[in-house]
Amino acid sequence: MAVDVSMPTPVVSGKTTPSTDKTTTASTATTGIADNFQTFLTLLTTQLQNQNPLDPLDTNQFTQQLVQFAGVEQQLKSNEQLKSLIALEKSAQATQALIYVGNTVAVDGSTQQFNDSATWNLKAAKAATAEVTITNSTGQTVYSGNYALSAGNASFVWDGKGNDGVQWPAGAYKLTATGKDSSGKDVAIATEIQGVVDSVDLTASPAMLSIGGQNYTTDQIRRVIRPSTTTG
Structure with a gap:
């Protein structure tokens, strides 16, 4: 049974700024109030024509109406701009997601798809003895063992064999790890899964990366x- 606990291979930052040749912005044909300014002027004229000569309308009232009119128009245009910004952000997220297709990545998680081998990354804040347990989709324990971990990241590779040497079939398996230091105190161990991004669902918001299903x-x-890379 080949179970390997080793330091992970060198990594590169997942922060990449994609370049785009064309930016598509969302636009709408919503008619703003200012586009029908003549209607507003007609209402004001009608209001003047029908005012009481003995009690004329206050000019301050017209001023307030104009200010309110301008404020509403600005709010509508701001909403349209926000829609465009949101559309641009979604487009940028989708473009960023595409660069991961075909790359091996590590993501937060404990359930990994096993097919010939499965790799988890374990991260401990300090040196500890980790008790590793792997269970299948029904919760049955298929493998367990104790391993010494140094502070930082380490990779745990499982070949699919149980403690009794039985080869388990391909499927989803969950790894849990608990740790204790040399004095017997608990040490938290974070788990990540490692796999190749095989596709991206751009219809989801945000875009979803598919790794082993x-x-x-x-x-x-x-x-x-x-x-x-190896050199010959």
Whole structure:
């Protein structure tokens, strides 16, 4: 049974600024109040024609009406601009998600798809002895063991074999890890799953990355793992 606990391969930052050749902005054909300013003037004229000569309307009232009119118009135009900004942000998020397709990434999580092998990343704040337990989709324990972890990140690779040497089938498996330091105090161990982004759902908001049948958002990505290279 080949179970490997090792430091992860070198990584590159997941923060990448994509370049775009064309920006599409959302626009609407909503008619603003100012586009029908003549109607407003007609209302004011009618109001003047029908005012009481003995009690004429206060000019301050007209001024207030003009100010209110301008304020409403500005609010409507601001709403249209916000719609355009939101559309641009969604487009940028979708473009950013596309750059991850085909790359190996690490994301927050504990459930990994096993097919020949499965890799989890374990992160401990300080050196600890970790008790690792792997369960299948029905909650049955298929593997458990104790491993020494150093402070920082380490990769745990499972070959699909249980403690009895039985080879488990492909499927979703969950890893949990609890740790204790040399004095017996509990040490928190964070788990991440590692896999290749095979597709992106751009119809979702925000865009969803598919990794081994599981969906994740771009803000869940912690690292992008650069493939190791060998020299002959």
